[in-house]
Amino acid sequence: MDSNFKRDLSFVLFISFVGSLCVASYHEQYRVPKTCTDKWESYVFNDREYVVQNLPVTWENAKILCLGHHNGTLAVLDTKEKSDFLAEALSESQLSIESVWVGARRSSADDPAGYRWGQGLELRRTAADVFSEAGPDDHYPVWLNRTRVPVPDGGADCVALERARHDHPVFVDLHCQLLRPFACEREAQRDVTVSELKVVRCRSGLYHVFDGRLNWHQAAAYCVLHKMSLANIGTMRCLKKLGMTMLKTRPSIENAWIGSRGSLGKWTWADTGVSIFQLPAYSDAQPGQWPPMRDRSSMKQSGCLQLDRHAAHPPVFMEARCERKMQFICYQGIQSLTPLPALPSDDIYYYVLVKQLLYWQHAYDNCQKMNGTLASLDNNDILIQLLLTMGENKEEPIHHIWIAGRLNMTKDASDTVSYSWYNPTNGKKIYDPIHFTDPAFALYMPPWLDEEFSMDNPCLNLDRQDHLNGLVYGLPCDTPQYSICMIEKASLRDKPVVENGTDGYESS
Template identity: 65%
Template sequence: MSSKFKILIIFLFIAMCCASYREQYRVPHEFSQNWETYIFKDKEYLIQNLPVNWENAKILCQGHHNGNLATLDTKEKSDFLAEALSESQLEIDAVWVGARRESSEDPEGYRWSRGSELRRTAADILKNEKDENAVRHYPLWLNRTHVPVPEGGADCVALERVQHDKPVFLDLSCQLERPFVCERDAKQDVAVQEVRTVRCRTGLYHVYDGRLNWHQAAAFCVVKKMSLANIGTMRCLRKLGLSMLKARPSIESAWVGAKGNLGHWTWIDSGLSIFQMTTYTDMMSDIWPPMRDRSTIKQSGCLQLDRHTTNDPVFLEARCERRMQFICYKNLTGVPGMRRPIPIPSDDNYYYILVRQLYYWQHAYENCLKLNGTLASIDSNEILVQLLLVMGENKDEPVEHIWISGRLNMTKDPNSDLVTYAWQNPITGKRIPDSKSEGEAMFASFLPPWLDEEFSMDNPCLNLDRQDHLNGLVYGMSCDTPQYSICMIEKTPTKTGSKENLIEGNYST
């Protein structure tokens, strides 16, 4: 056999192995530390590990990635993406996709951005996450029948996985921040340069030269940790108009952060109507906002700030596809925006505060006492579900492990040297039922979901894990393991008044 023929055989073997490898696994087309792209039937799916709310995910897909939130309207597409997530180097639980509804009363239900329906009937609900037959169904939704609906609704759709690589849809509050998946055909790069900075109100307006459409401009601002500008006073409007005039070259029109839909014009960062007066508006309601022509306001489009048609700058409707300069806004005070904040998770009896500080168990326990609360106790399945919801559906990134209230006690019979272990809630002094205490487990009203392991004084502090989305697992850990915790603050007349001092998702002391 000639050497050339041997080389050809080796080359063909390597090519076959590579092809087989790509057929078995979902291999990224491109990747970085924060994103990966995958190719499926002439579409490129970009998984972006940047937690944002659903609306900002939509903005980023349209403007920054030149695509749309992914439409997974076939089983093939959802299977592909779930497999890609299972092979991804990015640590992601759930990702926003391009389906939502207006509200729970929306007669059209969940729909993809192109208008097609994402069905959700009783037959589409996953009854058991271990049911291998059920995961062949499309569309398949996570079972949240007994999960309390968050205030403000669960109207936006994310994709999660069960059984490692099987897709399941999940309805969440649109204000939760999650990674997202875009679907696109091609990229388009545009050079952008900051030309002016204007201080006004409680922050900075950044004026950019770089002709982008409205969606691209909005996405650029989000990537820079800002928002397309919300301008609420005539004073700021005039300062920006003067800044645009003195830019070189001068800027006649620039995108700002408002859109119109069916006659409703709203600021995207607050959700408020552009015609709604605020505490800092410095003009009368009959002349605010200064539109170029208030008598013939267009029904839809995007808002620009225009300074070349009048002496004072005015707002002007325009097609969102037009390319022009734009203005971003950065709030410097740290004061939350006007959009209604995500309510503090609660039930009839408690507020649940996720403490995003890494504490040892004892420090976590004492920190909750300082907050006039207690380290979370799983005394019922309802409380367990609430804790898992706070871990998985908080404003920021999901949390996998937390400290909960429980310490392991060891007793030794002096006559038989028999050693027994029992978990105790230090808050109530009561024993926590476990499966190893057969008599007690039989009569317990609620048995926590224990890990099947032998108890040990090496791991005497109680930990709760979040498995999948709403499956919990309880086991002991070394008390000097730094991790997050959840405090339960009782709803009483003396404590409910301090609700505004609790910041969901980021509490620290």
């Protein structure tokens, strides 16, 4: 047994011995996690450490967490080797992750620079870069084929990495406000003890004052991980209350990070993207008072914002280098966030994902209560809409749903048994390859699993393979799983009808 084999095998046994949940192949060293928990795994490749975090967040919050919590950046996969590595690492991972945010994006659909990893570092996207099942393995980059896929309302400006054919990397353009796990890269990590000092009630929420001596990015990440945001302050009243709290804390606090940073003279709040010079609608300040800068005439062009307090005077906003380490203030309350994508729809239907584990009949009845029907595969366009609704759900991708289809069993005079599928909503046949071998005969045939039909599995299910490949087959009707309702736009008058009593209902 050679020395390299022994070393790799010993490392795997060590990982198992210390109680890790990670088990990986030692035939490829980079597949073996360096460190891991049930929430994240860390891999080393070409002297860079890559952290896969199983925490669904928006692209912007993923960027914040990589900077502040993992002391790195969103992963830059600017070579085929890097993208292959991460796709294989995900395929070997013990975490159930399908896609992860990576560090590429564009400003908008009209951005002339297109998708890029950073200033001057392009992520190419041309017609020749579209994923194909028969495509070459040496191509880079490879993108999801959106030729027949509608772009989400609000655009698809941020980039995630998915896997096709188990471990082949495919870049996917998604709406930036979808919630996804993410991949960071870094050189080192350092833990800091953080403790809460005071809580101040103001506006419609709570300001939490923390001691921990973090830089701005680390402080922002700490707030996000605890379901808050680095403080956005919009009133003189809150400003004075926070200043008084900083004074009376022991030891007293002279400055603390708040949630704004500046670049090229543009200073905005991190949680809303709104300029700090825009007077909030709820503010009690006069236009000339806001923002309460230390010296507005000589503001720095870049940096991060701190709340500065000296003596008994009211605190002011002051620019500082983002690398400085100091206490910080988080805000917990109603945020003015960018709206999520609108309800998925086409010219005829809204597609509503019901995120509640229901038996088939309960899912069928639930859609009728919502003035709709359980989703039916009448044509390929509807199939694409259903797969999009499943794959681009804002919290996590969905793999299985109930659709409208029941199996019917009949006997002829000689007791020969035959099976056929039908849609109970309209009574129409659902064509299958067993009974309709000539595809020209059927108006549309869903992508069936190659199996014999049985009354043990009489309810129809849709699976999502890769990103936009579907597979239908029968399941026992008492299998609990999600469903999608199709609500006809013409039946809704002005807006969709949503029943609050439908526990787990959520528009994707």
